[in-house]
Amino acid sequence: MLPNLISQIKSNNATVCVIGLGRVGLPLGVVLANCGLTCYGIDINSERVSQVNRGETPFKENGLDEWLNRARKLGKFHATIETKESISRSDIILVTVGTPTTMQRCMDYSQLHSALERISEVNLYGKAIGIRCTLVPGTVSNVIVPYLEDKSKLKAGKDFALAMCPERILEGCAINELFSLPEIVGGINDVSNAIFAELFRKMNPKKDILYTTPTGAELAKLFTNIYRYLSFALANEFAMWAENYGEDAHEIIKVANYGYPRCNIPKPGFAGGPCLGKDGLLLDNTTFTSMVSTAWKLNEAIPQHVAESIRRRIGLLYGKRIAVLGLAFKAGSDDTRLSPCAKLVEILKGYGAIVPVHDPYIPDTLPIDKALENPDVVVVANNHPEFANLAREIDESGCKLIYDVWGIFDATSFKKAAYMRLGRGT
Numbered sequence: 433m434l435p436n437l438i439s440q441i442k443s444n445n446a447t448v449c450v451i452g453l454g455r456v457g458l459p460l461g462v463v464l465a466n467c468g469l470t471c472y473g474i475d476i477n478s479e480r481v482s483q484v485n486r487g488e489t490p491f492k493e494n495g496l497d498e499w500l501n502r503a504r505k506l507g508k509f510h511a512t513i514e515t516k517e518s519i520s521r522s523d524i525i526l527v528t529v530g531t532p533t534t535m536q537r538c539m540d541y542s543q544l545h546s547a548l549e550r551i552s553e554v555n556l557y558g559k560a561i562g563i564r565c566t567l568v569p570g571t572v573s574n575v576i577v578p579y580l581e582d583k584s585k586l587k588a589g590k591d592f593a594l595a596m597c598p599e600r601i602l603e604g605c606a607i608n609e610l611f612s613l614p615e616i617v618g619g620i621n622d623v624s625n626a627i628f629a630e631l632f633r634k635m636n637p638k639k640d641i642l643y644t645t646p647t648g649a650e651l652a653k654l655f656t657n658i659y660r661y662l663s664f665a666l667a668n669e670f671a672m673w674a675e676n677y678g679e680d681a682h683e684i685i686k687v688a689n690y691g692y693p694r695c696n697i698p699k700p701g702f703a704g705g706p707c708l709g710k711d712g713l714l715l716d717n718t719t720f721t722s723m724v725s726t727a728w729k730l731n732e733a734i735p736q737h738v739a740e741s742i743r744r745r746i747g748l749l750y751g752k753r754i755a756v757l758g759l760a761f762k763a764g765s766d767d768t769r770l771s772p773c774a775k776l777v778e779i780l781k782g783y784g785a786i787v788p789v790h791d792p793y794i795p796d797t798l799p800i801d802k803a804l805e806n807p808d809v810v811v812v813a814n815n816h817p818e819f820a821n822l823a824r825e826i827d828e829s830g831c832k833l834i835y836d837v838w839g840i841f842d843a844t845s846f847k848k849a850a851y852m853r854l855g856r857g858t
């Protein structure tokens with residue numbers, strides 16, 4: 433029964449459902465539909481489902497609008513809040529719900545648990561379940577397999593296939609990366625591996641498929657993100673050292689990296705967001721001393737460091753107008769989840785400052801001209817490409833100080849206002 437799924441995928445006779453139409457699930461479902469498979473996109477958010485069925489994407493993702501509308505025209509992609517029937521009709525179930533953290537820095541598995549409950553309501557015999565969420569290592573083997581076997585009274589690997597297939601796309605580049613990135617497949621057995629390899633090769637027949645265990649796949653995902661997060665923390669630590677020595681970290685990093693093949697230090701700046709900001713936590717419940725928690729502390733302290741640097745420079749922030757440009761967690765994104773820019777705004781408000789915010793990707797922020805009305809300070813918190821041409825406008829705004837978190841400007845661009853950047857000592 434299960435091996436038949438492979439030929440069904442090959443001949444476009446397999447139906448897929450994606451549970452959770454977020455930044456991971458919607459691009460994945462839409463791409464699979466464009467590749468010939470019928471796909472149901474399931475979400476509990478009825479507004480989001482209606483929006484998607486009107487052909488509108490609920491968040492910014494390059495190219496997603498066109499891919500969504502092409503899939504809809506082909507009649508291959510249908511968004512729905514109706515869970516049971518859509519899962520029942522599907523041969524392959526991809527779980528892409530959110531796995532955020534709570535205020536107490538624990539995993540919030542409520543979305544995952546509700547998705548598993550819905551899945552266990554249907555007959556799973558002959559189906560394949562792929563878990564695409566980021567999870568604490570061991571969750572598939574120790575929770576998901578026993579849960580589904582218990583509820584279905586079926587045997588995982590024999591009656592239904594199951595694999596951990598972590599998502600590694602970069603928001604904004606999801607479509608391209610779905611075609612190009614190698615896939616890590618941690619199936620619970622060979623047939624599970626073979627089914628998901630076939631599914632991913634639907635997107636690109638030449639795609640590299642890397643096989644591991646379910647826990648190996650969970651760990652590989654975390655290693656990828658934590659590696660990046662630690663390298664950003666190190667760059668931020670270098671920024672602090674450079675500041676202490678009265679030097680400019682940006683210049684020093686440029687010199688250190690240039691022509692030297694064993695050095696690739698990133699720029700200092702804000703590191704956070706819905707993945708990097710939380711993924712370390714999934715590993716950091718260990719008993720051994722962990723670099724992850726140190727990196728977290730360092731990266732999370734940068735917004736406070738920026739606020740303190742401004743306070744040291746201009747004195748009391750109470751009543752000062754501090755315009756913040758950029759609210760999303762990274763360049764080109766409209767995602768504010770665990771955004772260090774949003775944290776900076778709250779810290780500045782906590783100091784009693786008035787904080788107008790502009791972000792070209794976030795409609796409910798102020799337009800740039802309103803945000804730049806009589807500011808005392810302008811903080812360029814995000815490196816959105818749109819900000820690169822704003823030097824004159826900022827300089828003309830009447831502000832006394834510009835704080836450039838990402839070092840996107842040259843100090844000489846500003847004739848009227850003083851210029852500071854993260855990692856540059858004064």
Ligand SMILES: NC(=O)c1ccc[n+]([C@@H]2O[C@H](COP(=O)([O-])OP(=O)(O)OC[C@H]3O[C@@H](n4cnc5c(N)ncnc54)[C@H](O)[C@@H]3O)[C@@H](O)[C@H]2O)c1
Nearest residue numbers: 452453454455456475476529530531543546547565566599
């Ligand atoms: N955002 C990224 O760039 C990214 C990259 C790699 C991995 N991940 C991981 O992928 C997973 C999904 O992340 P995301 O950013 O897409 O999350 P998201 O919050 O953008 O989307 C989750 C969606 O699932 C829906 N949902 C919740 N419970 C549901 C249920 N029971 N049934 C149907 N729909 C339900 C929500 O309404 C929401 O639309 C997470 O584990 C995340 O850590 C995210």
